[in-house]
Amino acid sequence: MNRPAAGxxxxxxxxxxxxVVARYGxxxxxxxxxxxxxxxxxxxxxxxxxxxxxxxGCADVRLLARAGAGSAGWHREALERAGxxxxxxxxxxxxxATVIALVDAAAERTFLTxxxxxxxxxxxxxxxxxxxxxxxxxxSGYLLFAPSSRAAALLALRAAVERGVPVSxxxxxxxxxxxxxxxxxxxxxxxxxxxxxxxxxARLLTGLPEPDAAAAELSRWFPRVAVTLGxxxxxxAAGGEVIARVPGAAVCEPVDSTGAGDAFTGGFLAALLAGAxxxxxxxxxxxxxxxxxxxxxxxPPVR
Numbered sequence: 001m002n003r004p005a006a007g008x009x010x011x012x013x014x015x016x017x018x019x020v021v022a023r024y025g026x027x028x029x030x031x032x033x034x035x036x037x038x039x040x041x042x043x044x045x046x047x048x049x050x051x052x053x054x055x056x057g058c059a060d061v062r063l064l065a066r067a068g069a070g071s072a073g074w075h076r077e078a079l080e081r082a083g084x085x086x087x088x089x090x091x092x093x094x095x096x097a098t099v100i101a102l103v104d105a106a107a108e109r110t111f112l113t114x115x116x117x118x119x120x121x122x123x124x125x126x127x128x129x130x131x132x133x134x135x136x137x138x139x140s141g142y143l144l145f146a147p148s149s150r151a152a153a154l155l156a157l158r159a160a161v162e163r164g165v166p167v168s169x170x171x172x173x174x175x176x177x178x179x180x181x182x183x184x185x186x187x188x189x190x191x192x193x194x195x196x197x198x199x200x201x202a203r204l205l206t207g208l209p210e211p212d213a214a215a216a217e218l219s220r221w222f223p224r225v226a227v228t229l230g231x232x233x234x235x236x237a238a239g240g241e242v243i244a245r246v247p248g249a250a251v252c253e254p255v256d257s258t259g260a261g262d263a264f265t266g267g268f269l270a271a272l273l274a275g276a277x278x279x280x281x282x283x284x285x286x287x288x289x290x291x292x293x294x295x296x297x298x299x300p301p302v303r
Contacts, residue, residue, distance in 0.1 A: 004166040004193060006275035008135020009060030010053050013126070013156045014046010015118040015142055016065045016075045016088065017097040021258060021297055025105045041297040042078040043099065044118070045172055046140040048259045048298040052266025052288050054083040055300040058273055060133065062087060064126060064156070066117040066149075068095035081302050089125040091117040107254035107293060119146035123155050130156075135273050137165050138265070141172035144188050145180055154188065161191045168194035170265055171201040178204060186221055195222040196265050202227045211235050212242050226282055228264050230257075233286050236278045246282040249290035259298025263288040 024036040050063040066089040067075050075096065079086040097116035103109045121143060131137065137160040143153040160167050169192045171177050177185055182205045189195065195218055197205060202214035202225075211227050215237035218225040225237045233248040267288030271281035288300075295301060 004136075006135070006273055008273065009062060009133050010050070010058050010136050010138060010269055010273060011062045011064065011130055011134045011156075012046045012050045012053075012138045012140070013064045013121075013143065013153055014049065014138070014140030015044040015097060015121075016042065016047045016063075016067050016079070017044035017099050017116075017118070018071060018075075019043030019099050019101055019258070019297055021101045021103060021256065023103045023256065023296070028102075039296060041299070042075055043259065043298040044097065045142060045170065045259075045262050045298075046138075047075070047079060047084070048262035049138060049140070049170070049266045049269070050079070050084045051082040051299045052259075052263040052292070053270045054266075056267040056270035056284060056288055058270040061085065062130060062134070064121075064130060065089070066091055066121040066125060068117050071096045082299065087125075087130060089121065091120055094120055101256075101258050103256045103258065107257050109256065109258045115142075115146070118142060119149045121149040121152045123152045126152050126156050126159075128159050131160060131163055131165060134160075134165055136269055137167045138269060139167065139169045139192070141170050141185070141189075142176070144185060145173075145176045150188065157191055166193040168192060168196055168265075168269060170261070171195070171197045171205065174198075174200040174204055177201055182206075189222070192222055194224045194226070196226050196228070196268070198228045198261055199230070212237075212245075216241050224278065226268060226278070226285070228261050228285075228289070230260070234264065234282045236282050238278070244279040244282060246279060246286055249286045251290045251293045254293045256296045257293050260289045260292045262298055263292035263300070
């Protein structure tokens, strides 16, 4: 298949989130205390993708997101330390989104989400000049779940398509995706060149239980699809058929699966921008995902 030309920077339109990560070893004790190790960290799917793209070798990574005034400076500083150019719209009325991530002994996470300022991203927050020098635009699917942020995301998508900049979309959340409706999501994401769902999201979008079949079906809607399978790696499809299967990378000691999918996306997109084919990009994504599982929180440690 014909692939978009490599090169250029990456613009992520997504979110910043304040993550409260609670790691616990025993079963949660309802109605009383459970011992846990708790950290407050900068996160958010879009911001995580941007940071992992830098860690995977992309030198020009930008993020557009909306944050509450109380923590916007903290989030901006964390992004800039990670090498991300931050376009943060400051919301004076609503605080930054907050996620409580409950991480069990198997490193599996459950999220409690307060969307805060994320879904208030406005069309005026986006400027076409943000696309100058950009080789790819990535949209976090969270933005498609509310009217204001949806309008901003679709404005960015249309602007990129008009300039010939390929667009990728991450469906972001099987729970919220189910509320929006698969058909509606597919309609909203039309024009994207690449879809990056996990296995649950791919299953929900197609009604097909097997990841290979779901990936192949989704590649009839989008030119390329990469479905992440957790520790089992990823499957890539194009033109209605599977074109690559990549095994997961080894993890010495999994501690927190928060952000593993974001890490895959950041690694995958950085590799595409560097000229890799789909298999090579998926392998780089799997390596980044494995590194994320060995890290507390959704971002790579800042070197």
